[in-house]
Amino acid sequence: MTERKLTRKELVKRAGVGAAAVGLGGTAGLEKAFAFAGPHKYTHKDLKYSLSILQWVHFVPAYDTWLDNTYIKVWGQKNDCDVTIDHINNTELAARAAAEVAAQSGHDLFMFLNPRADLEDQVIDHAPIVQEVNHRLKSKMNNLALKSTYNPKTKKFFGFSDGYVPDPVVWRHDLWNDVGESPATWDHVLKAAPKLKANGHPIGIGMSNELDSNMANIALMQCFGSYIQNAKHQPVINSKNTVNVLNYMKQLYTTGMTNEIFGWNPASNNTYLYSGKGSLILNAISATRTPEQLGLPFSDDLWIWPIPAGPVQRLGLEHVMGVFVIWKFAKQKQLAMKYLADMEVFYKGHFLNSQFYNFPSWPKAVPNIGKYLAKDTHKPHGKYTILGRIAQRYTANLGYPGYTNAAVSEIFNTSLIPSMFASVAQGKSTAQDAAAAAQAQFNTIYKKWRDAGKM
Amino acid sequence: MSSVLRRFLGPRAVVLPFAIVLAFPFYWMVVTAFKKTTELYDLSSVPFWWHDGVTLSNIRDLFEHTPYVTWLENTALVGVIVVAITLVVALPAGYALARLSGGWGQTMGVGIFLTYLVPPTLLFLPLSRVISDLHLSNSLGSLILVYPSFTIPFSTWLLMGFFKTIPPELEDAALIDGCSRIQALIRIVFPISLPGILTVVIFSFSLVVNEFIYAITFISSSHNRTLSAGVPTDLIRGDLVLWGGVMAATLIPSIPLALLYNAFLNRFIAGFTGGAFR
Numbered sequence: 001m002t003e004r005k006l007t008r009k010e011l012v013k014r015a016g017v018g019a020a021a022v023g024l025g026g027t028a029g030l031e032k033a034f035a036f037a038g039p040h041k042y043t044h045k046d047l048k049y050s051l052s053i054l055q056w057v058h059f060v061p062a063y064d065t066w067l068d069n070t071y072i073k074v075w076g077q078k079n080d081c082d083v084t085i086d087h088i089n090n091t092e093l094a095a096r097a098a099a100e101v102a103a104q105s106g107h108d109l110f111m112f113l114n115p116r117a118d119l120e121d122q123v124i125d126h127a128p129i130v131q132e133v134n135h136r137l138k139s140k141m142n143n144l145a146l147k148s149t150y151n152p153k154t155k156k157f158f159g160f161s162d163g164y165v166p167d168p169v170v171w172r173h174d175l176w177n178d179v180g181e182s183p184a185t186w187d188h189v190l191k192a193a194p195k196l197k198a199n200g201h202p203i204g205i206g207m208s209n210e211l212d213s214n215m216a217n218i219a220l221m222q223c224f225g226s227y228i229q230n231a232k233h234q235p236v237i238n239s240k241n242t243v244n245v246l247n248y249m250k251q252l253y254t255t256g257m258t259n260e261i262f263g264w265n266p267a268s269n270n271t272y273l274y275s276g277k278g279s280l281i282l283n284a285i286s287a288t289r290t291p292e293q294l295g296l297p298f299s300d301d302l303w304i305w306p307i308p309a310g311p312v313q314r315l316g317l318e319h320v321m322g323v324f325v326i327w328k329f330a331k332q333k334q335l336a337m338k339y340l341a342d343m344e345v346f347y348k349g350h351f352l353n354s355q356f357y358n359f360p361s362w363p364k365a366v367p368n369i370g371k372y373l374a375k376d377t378h379k380p381h382g383k384y385t386i387l388g389r390i391a392q393r394y395t396a397n398l399g400y401p402g403y404t405n406a407a408v409s410e411i412f413n414t415s416l417i418p419s420m421f422a423s424v425a426q427g428k429s430t431a432q433d434a435a436a437a438a439q440a441q442f443n444t445i446y447k448k449w450r451d452a453g454k455m
Numbered sequence: 456m457s458s459v460l461r462r463f464l465g466p467r468a469v470v471l472p473f474a475i476v477l478a479f480p481f482y483w484m485v486v487t488a489f490k491k492t493t494e495l496y497d498l499s500s501v502p503f504w505w506h507d508g509v510t511l512s513n514i515r516d517l518f519e520h521t522p523y524v525t526w527l528e529n530t531a532l533v534g535v536i537v538v539a540i541t542l543v544v545a546l547p548a549g550y551a552l553a554r555l556s557g558g559w560g561q562t563m564g565v566g567i568f569l570t571y572l573v574p575p576t577l578l579f580l581p582l583s584r585v586i587s588d589l590h591l592s593n594s595l596g597s598l599i600l601v602y603p604s605f606t607i608p609f610s611t612w613l614l615m616g617f618f619k620t621i622p623p624e625l626e627d628a629a630l631i632d633g634c635s636r637i638q639a640l641i642r643i644v645f646p647i648s649l650p651g652i653l654t655v656v657i658f659s660f661s662l663v664v665n666e667f668i669y670a671i672t673f674i675s676s677s678h679n680r681t682l683s684a685g686v687p688t689d690l691i692r693g694d695l696v697l698w699g700g701v702m703a704a705t706l707i708p709s710i711p712l713a714l715l716y717n718a719f720l721n722r723f724i725a726g727f728t729g730g731a732f733r
Contacts, residue, residue, distance in 0.1 A: 054675055057692050086593075086675035089688050095579070099672040102580040103587035107675070212694070270694040274496045283694065290695055294493055 049081040051335050054100075055111035056090040059286035059357065066353040075342065081335060090211065090266060094413060100327065108330040109339065112323045113211065114412060115148045115397075115404040117158050120454060123325040124333060126157035132341045137364045145361035147397040148321050148404045153455050159323035160340050163350065163358040166391040167215060167319035169308060170273065170287045171280040173380075174301040175201045183280055185309045186223060186248065193256020201279035203256045204272040206264025207249070207422040209415035211320075213264050216282040217417045219317045221245050222396060223310025228408055228417070228442070231401040233455050235446050237420075238439035241312065246424040246431035253425040262422055273302070282307065284319040285387065289355055292378050300379040304386055306394045316394050322358065356384055359391045406449040407442070416441055481709070488513055488703035495698055513699030517690075522678050523704060526685040530708070533598050533681060534663045540599070541606040541659045542652065548607070549614025550640060554623065564615045571608040575668040578604075586673055597673040598681065602666065606659040613658070617651030618644065650725035657715060657723060664708065682708060 053072075058064045064087060072083040088096055090113055100106030101122050126149070134140055145161035171183050178199060181192035193203050205220070206213030221227065224245035230236045253261065260268070270287045272278035274296060281287060291299035307316035326336045343350065347365035350358050356373060360366050369388055376384045399408035411417065420438045423429045429437070449455050486502075487495065489509040500506045517523045552560040552567075582601055591597040621644060629639040645652065663681075670684035677689060682704070690700045716723065 057688060059692060059694055061692055061695070084676070087677070087688065088671065088675065089691055092671050092688075095668070096672055096675070098580060099583040103583040103592070105587035105592060267691065267694045267696045271696065276496065276498045286694055294496070296493065296496055 047076060047080050047082040049079070049332060049335055051076070051081050051083045051109070051332050051339060052107040053083065053085045053109040053111070053339075054096065054107040055085060055087060055109075056093060056113060057087045058354065059284065060289060060354050063350075063354040063357065066349070071349060075339065079335065079338065083339070104329045106327065106329070108326065108332040108336045110325050110327065112159070112325065113320045114409070115159060115161075115321055115323050116325065116409055116413075117151060117404055117454070118406040118409040118413070118449075119325065120151060120154065120156060120158040120406065122327055123158055124328055124330075126160040126326065126337075126340075129160050129337045129340050130157055132337075133344045133362060136341070136345045137362050139362060139364040141361045142363055144318065144321075144395055144397050147399070147402075148318075149323060150403060151405065151454065152403055153405075154453070159325045161321060161323050161361040162340065162343055163322045163347065163360050164318040164391075164395070165284045165320040165322075165357055166359060166387050166395055167219065167282055167284060167316050168304045168306060168387065168390050169280060170283050170285075171303055171305065172201065172273075172278075172298060172301050173303045174298065175199065175279045183305060183308045186220070186311075189280065189308055190248070190252055190256070193252055196279045197256045197258075201277060202258050203252065204261060204264075204269060204278040204281045205249075205252070205257065206261050206268060207253070207418050207425055208262055208264035208268075209418060210265050212266055212269050212283065213261075213418040213421075214412055214415055215317050215319055217249075217421050218398070219282065219307055219315070220249065220310070221417070222315045222317070222400065223307065223313060224248065225310070225312030227401065228411060229399055229402045229405075229446075233399075233402045233405060233407075233446075235407070235439060235442035237442055238435045242435040242438075243431040244311070246421060246434055249421050250425045250427075250431070262426070282316075282319075285355070285357060285384070288378075288383075289357075302383075303380070304383055304390075306386065306390045314394055315396050315400075316390070317398065317400075318395050321398070322361075356387060359387075363392075406452070406454045407446045410445050410449070411442060481706070481713075484702045484706040484709070487698055488706050490699060492697075492699055510699075513697075513703045516697075517700050517703050521689045521700075522680075522685070525678050526680055526682045527708065529595055529679065530664055530681040530683075533595055533602065534660045536599050537602040537606055537663050538656050538659045540603045541610050541655065544603065544607050545610035545614055545655060546645070546652070547640075548611045550618050550644065552611065552615045553618035554626075560615070564612050567608045568612040571605055571612070575605070575666070579668050579672050582669070583672065592673065593675050593679055595674075595679060595681075598663075598666075598669060601669050601673070602663055606662055609662075610655040610659060613655060614648070614651055617648055617654075621647055650722035653719050653722050657719065661712070664712070 058067075068085055072085060075081075076083040086107065093112060097110060097112070097116070097119070100110065101119065130141065140146075141161070144164060148164075149159040149161050150157050169183055175196060176182055176192060179192050179195035181188050181195070183189050183192070189203065196202060205216045207217065218228070221242065224241050226239055226241040226245050227236055260272070269278075269281040269283040270290060273281055273283075273287055274291060274294075276296075276298060285304065288299070288302045288304060291302060307314060324340055326333055330336060344360065344362055344365055347358075347360040347362070351360060351366045351369070352372065356376070359369070363369070366372075370385065373384045373388050374382055376382075378384075398404045398412055402408075416438060420434045424431050424434045446455070486504065489511070490505055491507050491510045491512070494500060494505070494507045552564045554560075556563060586592055586597045586600070589600070591600060625643050625647070626639045629643045630636070634642065665683060667683045670681050671688070674680050674684060677685065680688065686701060686704045690697045690704060
């Protein structure tokens with residue numbers, strides 16, 4: 001019996017149906033949707049293609065379960081493709097990427113948790129995927145995703161952002177109530193911190209060489225009007241506002257935190273909160289989801305708010321920026337591009353199965369997002385509704401007000417910002433000296449990447 | 456206090472604090488491995504015991520929801536093969552450097568040992584290319600190829616020192632009695648060197664079990680991982696650490712290793728100190 005060859009048009013059509021089914025979210029409805037598409041053409045047969053993906057171990061374990069056991073299986077079957085996802089811990093992503101680049105061999109798709117503009121030469125231009133999604137969703141990606149993945153100098157998309165994770169402040173309402181405060185502004189935080197610490201519940205904002213500390217420290221800087229670079233991509237860290245924010249953090253540490261924050265790692269925010277000790281952290285909603293699942297006694301008292309307002313503005317960062325790249329050496333570039341486009345177009349499943357953790361880079365990919373957020377039944381009721389506003393109004397890209405570029409990526413990956421904060425908080429240098437030293441380091445980094453023609 | 460009592464209590468009083476400090480991590484592992492997750496996060500309960508009862512759920516999750524058994528098998532397989540390769544190379548190399556290479560032996564021995572000191576954090580990048588070119592990516596073969604690069608130098612240096620403690624007259628006598636050099640090695644030198652060889656076996660195996668950088672960068676799929684990469688990847692989910700599972704996963708392999716060390720403790724010490732006074 002000769003096997004009828006699948007035309008490209010048919011393949012795309014069937015894939016669209018399959019992805020639509022997955023987009024419904026979860027396994028519910030999958031069978032019905034595929035019944036509509038007809039019997040599985042490749043059931044019990046070897047799939048023709050293979051697509052390998054490397055991404056992090058998601059902070060919401062249920063998401064990985066759905067992705068690995070449902071989404072990629074359905075998508076793969078509809079695309080005659082055996083999809084494998086290898087998960088590694090987020091802290092090992094950089095080393096693994098470096099190894100793949102060194103070997104010029106590895107996965108077809110590699111997901112980072114922050115933009116890696118410094119790897120621009122190693123990846124394809126992802127513009128065709130962006131255009132495809134724009135066309136299919138009849139809308140454009142949000143500004144956050146654009147500024148996180150596009151290099152205006154080289155006119156290249158050095159990555160494809162499927163989604164991002166808003167970074168609210170998570171705080172214990174009961175503990176803050178005891179001291180008669182709430183974290184509406186950073187001034188309020190500073191006032192409440194000594195009382196909270198005296199009650200055995202310090203603030204937990206990391207100043208260590210890791211992702212969460214980077215995000216929290218840069219977000220705090222923005223609230224004080226301090227930036228790594230300006231809109232023209234010139235380093236401007238040595239400013240009065242930086243000195244102010246460094247002095248603020250030193251005071252906050254001295255009065256309201258413990259030295260644990262200098263050994264912070266990506267698990268520390270949550271661990272601090274789960275232990276019942278921490279009274280406030282800056283973290284994505286995995287910090288509230290786990291207590292809900294474990295039934296920890298204070299889970300109903302965990303409130304989510306936008307980042308506290310600073311003297312200049314209220315503006316945070318994304319907690320995680322999902323950025324997929326397709327290496328130039330990837331074997332299945334076309335398939336990888338199709339996977340990403342389908343993923344974005346049918347992002348609802350990713351949003352729901354991540355329990356609102358993953359927000360789409362194309363807002364229209366999940367219409368009426370507020371409706372889903374409001375439906376969450378955990379107490380206090382409606383607490384996740386605010387996430388929509390945080391995602392839209394208070395979430396900036398790394399390198400704001402400019403684009404994320406290679407220099408910003410290097411500064412982020414080498415954790416120069418948390419080091420600057422820690423050095424002042426520990427009294428190793430004054431705020432003025434630390435800002436000046438950072439400026440000198442940044443100048444060197446910016447010059448290197450300008451000389452390389454990347455900015 | 457009688458002198459007998461003093462002799463009995465004296466050494467124990469000195470050793471006891473060290474024993475408590477060294478045994479505490481194991482105790483903590485046992486307590487946490489069998490503790491309920493909710494109790495782990497309850498700061499009001501004293502953490503050194505179980506208050507809500509013991510649970511086997513952490514162990515069950517480990518075996519039912521992660522490829523833990525596969526990680527154990529992979530680790531054992533890689534360990535055994537790497538130890539075998541190490542012995543095959545390091546035994547003759549150590550002997551040759553101790554006996555046959557004259558004054559150059561010591562210098563070369565130190566030189567070989569220095570290669571052991573090059574950190575994997577520097578080597579994993581160029582080695583990635585080698586592994587890829589050999590089509591060993593994401594296979595245990597990559598680890599079996601790379602691990603001897605640090606077990607052999609150390610073991611050669613260790614054995615070299617040990618062989619120097621063995622009087623050459625023993626081999627001379629064997630040679631006079633008609634043995635070949637190889638026969639003298641196998642019949643005379645190696646049996647006497649058993650403490651040194653055991654040290655190499657245990658030490659190399661421990662290095663393999665503990666290695667992390669190569670294991671995480673050369674292996675990407677969960678089912679091909681060894682313990683050192685599998686546990687932190689599958690049981691530390693970003694900002695959520697499954698403490699009970701982590702402790703159970705580390706406790707289980709540590710028990711046979713501890714028994715192994717204990718069984719051969721005297722020989723192990725002899726192996727390490729064998730060349731110390733030459």
